[in-house]
Amino acid sequence: MQFFGGSEISPSPPAPTASGNNAHMIYVFNRNGVCLLYREWNRPLHTLNQQQDHKLMFGLLFSLKSLTAKMDPTSAEKGNLGVPQLPGQGCSFHSFRTNTYKLSFMESPSGIKIILVTHPRTGDLRESLKYIYNLYVEYVVKNPIYTPGTPIRCELFNTTLDQYARSIA
């Protein structure tokens, strides 16, 4: 095989290195269940197709939120299981951990849900999720070309997010 002199120009940016990357993937949903963003950095196993995967994730969180709020031993008000709640009301769960990954979750009162899946030894990511929400505001919400409620197609947001995800401890 012959190599010509000069650098090869690759059409896409290089993938983040596995050693520096702690985050596996990120989902951003809005209040109507539309998946605004899905990015994966390190996901060797895919079990479902994209659509089903998004629906499953959204459904899981919707049910988990409802369940954790209803099972709250400290809250005075007892709702009925299955009754929809206002976003952010009652107690809200923020992460769960298995032996292979940790899933961190944040929901704003406007219904924007940010889910970050990382390796299991990650600490509390609430501040990171808030930072990502701020990035969303700066690059997506303030972008006049973006229509609210549709999937995000903003390269600048994607690159900034990738960079930030690489720095999460």
Next chain:
Amino acid sequence: MAPVIPRSGDAIFASVERVNAELFTLTYGAIVRQLLTDLEEVEEVNKQLDQMGYNIGIRLVDEFLAKSNVSRCIDFKETAEVIAKVGFKMFLGVTASVSNWDADGTCCSIILEDNPLVDFVELPDTCQGLYYCNVLSGVIRGALEMVSMKTEVTWVRDMLRGDDAFELQVKLLKQVPEEYPYKDDE
């Protein structure tokens, strides 16, 4: 982890990037002037300003929530206070006050003594039905809709029409909790 304390309107106002007040006032004035030329009917202009405000409000609410760290308000009274004290301060640099609560706490008035949109403005006789600051009512309606509250926002007093202050009446119509969006079980 320490509980998150919501930031005060002054603190946020000091930390965000600000634009020259005159530029803001003059730009808004130019928009209204152009709408009047394009649409001619004062009612149409009012509706268009409200729609523009609505489009602004649905995006503004995320920025507000991200910067101010407020958590879900317990009731509508708290919501109105937060809009008047934190919201108006953060985006317009003025503090509003809330009053005239009705018996069940679903309707109140937000009063603005000072309004940067109307500096240097006088309404001519040909535009008597115009709600010059109608964009503000759209913004509040749009923002509250994104936090599951359907409201109706109308002007009660308007300084450009000879009253002594700007008064917005905000009426909560209903709270719309989120529903599971996927109807079919697949």
